[in-house]
Amino acid sequence: MSALELRPRLASEIVDGAFQLYRRHFSALVTLSAVVFAPYVLLQLLLVGGGDVVPSIAEMMILAALGWVFGSIADAAVVMSVSNSYLRDDPDAGGALRRTVSRLGTVLFAVAAKWAIIGGGMALALIAGSVISALVVGGTATAGSPPPTLLIGFAVAGLIFLLSLPLALFFWARYFAVPATVMLEGVGVRAGLRRSKELSRGHKRKVLGALGLSTLVLLVMQLALGAAFSLVPGPSVIRFLLGQSVTVVAYPVLSIISTLLYYDARIRKEGFDIEAMAGELGIPAAAPVEAPPA
Numbered sequence: 001m002s003a004l005e006l007r008p009r010l011a012s013e014i015v016d017g018a019f020q021l022y023r024r025h026f027s028a029l030v031t032l033s034a035v036v037f038a039p040y041v042l043l044q045l046l047l048v049g050g051g052d053v054v055p056s057i058a059e060m061m062i063l064a065a066l067g068w069v070f071g072s073i074a075d076a077a078v079v080m081s082v083s084n085s086y087l088r089d090d091p092d093a094g095g096a097l098r099r100t101v102s103r104l105g106t107v108l109f110a111v112a113a114k115w116a117i118i119g120g121g122m123a124l125a126l127i128a129g130s131v132i133s134a135l136v137v138g139g140t141a142t143a144g145s146p147p148p149t150l151l152i153g154f155a156v157a158g159l160i161f162l163l164s165l166p167l168a169l170f171f172w173a174r175y176f177a178v179p180a181t182v183m184l185e186g187v188g189v190r191a192g193l194r195r196s197k198e199l200s201r202g203h204k205r206k207v208l209g210a211l212g213l214s215t216l217v218l219l220v221m222q223l224a225l226g227a228a229f230s231l232v233p234g235p236s237v238i239r240f241l242l243g244q245s246v247t248v249v250a251y252p253v254l255s256i257i258s259t260l261l262y263y264d265a266r267i268r269k270e271g272f273d274i275e276a277m278a279g280e281l282g283i284p285a286a287a288p289v290e291a292p293p294a
Helices: 013-025 026-051 056-089 093-102 105-144 149-174 181-184 189-200 205-231 236-270 271-281
Strands: none
Touching: 013 026, 013 056, 013 205, 013 236, 026 056, 026 093, 026 205, 026 236, 056 093, 056 105, 056 181, 056 236, 093 181, 105 149, 105 189, 149 189, 149 205, 181 189, 181 236, 189 236, 205 236, 236 271
């Protein structure tokens, strides 16, 4: 896609454009994902042996930290590569990875802050839901007619879920553009979070529509393929590597969608498409008009 094709898109058009772009630059994007995740897969093999060994709590914490590091790198590198392909039709995967490494600290802290906010909001909702449920159950028991334990359990679970999920989705949509803001605009962690918040204003439904449905489809696909690979005869390492290959291939999709959503928000809010076309045509930005002398 060249800059002349930049235009506002519906959520369905963004998803369709993301898959078109993914097919067009499949080898570059999947290679980039594989290069980033290869050390993580190797470390998993060393720690848990491809699923043969049950990891300890310490090993699970190590794997979670490594997943955050390598996942953040892959996300940022794919965002940079997708931006290159969207604007210049050249993914430049090597340049995208070098740019990511040069801003590694900022990317890691920005992604950590994003998920800390999402997790913190969900935790607060869970706590509030637990307190409210406890009060309701306690009041019912005091009245002398306590409902069956199973119904109480369902009521508590439903209330907690209803309270926590919308808040988590709200923050997920608010900070959808992290790490795009950090990578593509070169800002810091706090500025990147604020920038994503501004870009998401008025577009959260679109973000959830594009990212939410795609995430659900990819999750179902990974579960189905994982179940199929579990039936493959042979060493467990083979099944483990097959499962990881699905992650490597599918991982760039959500980053592509996030990047296109980022540009769509900029087009609608800031006229980025006009700015990009003017840059292609060599039209300089309008100079500020100075007031005439008195």
